[in-house]
Amino acid sequence: MAPVEIRRIISFQGRASKRKRQQTKKKSCRGRGKEQRLDSSALLFQILMAGLATCCSTLSSTSHVAVSWLEFQAHHNGRKALWKPNRRRNAYGIRAEVKFVKADEAKKLVSEEGYAVVDVRDITQFERARIKSCYHVPLFIENKDNDIGTFVLRTVHNNFSGLFFGLPFTKPNPEFIESVKTKFSAGSKLLLVCQEGLRSAAAANKLESAGFENIACITSGLQSVSPGTFDSEGKTELKDAGKAGLVTVQGKISAVLGTVLICAFLFITFFPDQAEQLLALVPAS
Numbered sequence: 001m002a003p004v005e006i007r008r009i010i011s012f013q014g015r016a017s018k019r020k021r022q023q024t025k026k027k028s029c030r031g032r033g034k035e036q037r038l039d040s041s042a043l044l045f046q047i048l049m050a051g052l053a054t055c056c057s058t059l060s061s062t063s064h065v066a067v068s069w070l071e072f073q074a075h076h077n078g079r080k081a082l083w084k085p086n087r088r089r090n091a092y093g094i095r096a097e098v099k100f101v102k103a104d105e106a107k108k109l110v111s112e113e114g115y116a117v118v119d120v121r122d123i124t125q126f127e128r129a130r131i132k133s134c135y136h137v138p139l140f141i142e143n144k145d146n147d148i149g150t151f152v153l154r155t156v157h158n159n160f161s162g163l164f165f166g167l168p169f170t171k172p173n174p175e176f177i178e179s180v181k182t183k184f185s186a187g188s189k190l191l192l193v194c195q196e197g198l199r200s201a202a203a204a205n206k207l208e209s210a211g212f213e214n215i216a217c218i219t220s221g222l223q224s225v226s227p228g229t230f231d232s233e234g235k236t237e238l239k240d241a242g243k244a245g246l247v248t249v250q251g252k253i254s255a256v257l258g259t260v261l262i263c264a265f266l267f268i269t270f271f272p273d274q275a276e277q278l279l280a281l282v283p284a285s
Contacts (some may be wrong), residue, residue: 002264038111098204103225104150106191106218109131110230115189115216118180120203121241124168125195129222129234129241134193137179139203175201177210195242197221 083212092271101109109115119126126136143150153168172181184190190207192200192215200217207215217226222238232238268275 076219087143097206098201098203100219101216102219103229106193106216107229109189109191109216113153113189113192115214116145116184117191117193118184118203120176120199121194122168122170125241125242127234128244129236129238131193131238132231132233135183137176137183138173139176139194139199139206141173143169143171145171177206179205181210184212186211187213189216191216191218193218193222195221195223227258 001168034170064225084261099109106115110117119129119130119134120139121136122138122140122142123136126138130136141184143154157167157169180190190212194200197218198221200221204215223242225238227237230238234241236243250277
């Protein structure tokens with residue numbers, strides 16, 4: 001074999017072996033990259049599981065703190081005393097659970113469990129009808145401000161909502177919490193009432209944030225209370241205290257107009273000559 005051919009064969013074999021080494025190196029790099037990605041994924045999974053375990057342990061520990069009442073009996077001077085420990089509300093962020101009850105259940109809370117009734121409606125609805133011996137602390141008060149913006153809004157309100165539904169133009173009562181605190185302690189049992197149930201729920205949220213722990217509201221408000229459920233006073237029933245404005249006479253107006261139209265139709269049908277004479281008396285425009 002000629003020296004030239006030998007050199008070619010050696011050169012070809014060298015290039016082939018070099019190409020093979022490069023391919024092997026690439027495969028090893030890919031393998032290491034895949035292993036690194038797998039290691040990173042495993043590490044991330046471990047971090048997530050550790051965080052989840054921490055959250056679960058935290059919730060488990062706080063759930064023991066969130067027990068509403070712990071009661072145990074202790075012997076003192078030969079007698080058994082029932083003791084309810086104070087709740088560390090601020091330390092652990094525990095919030096009381098507001099009870100939403102129906103009218104019959106609310107009556108039992110007042111008569112059997114000693115709940116005090118706090119009426120949070122505005123003064124107009126309160127004067128129409130109210131539960132006897134209740135405390136009136138309005139969540140909203142009449143807005144008598146005289147700035148230009150309030151004046152415009154009050155005018156628009158009085159010509160629409162005020163006229164048709166008899167609703168006063170109000171604003172949030174800035175002294176609501178303080179007014180309740182002057183009459184009740186944080187441990188007092190309070191039944192909050194309003195007409196539809198929305199204001200009492202908002203008032204319960206405010207009082208709950210202020211530290212009150214025993215709060216109940218009537219679902220759907222006083223409009224769902226049947227006559228005779230509570231001893232009431234005022235010029236109407238509790239469920240009708242929210243009705244005012246033109247909507248209260250809408251049915252009567254409709255009845256009168258309907259009667260007039262029916263009478264006119266019958267008169268024209270059975271007495272056409274007299275109806276024509278009456279129309280002739282009407283001056284032409």
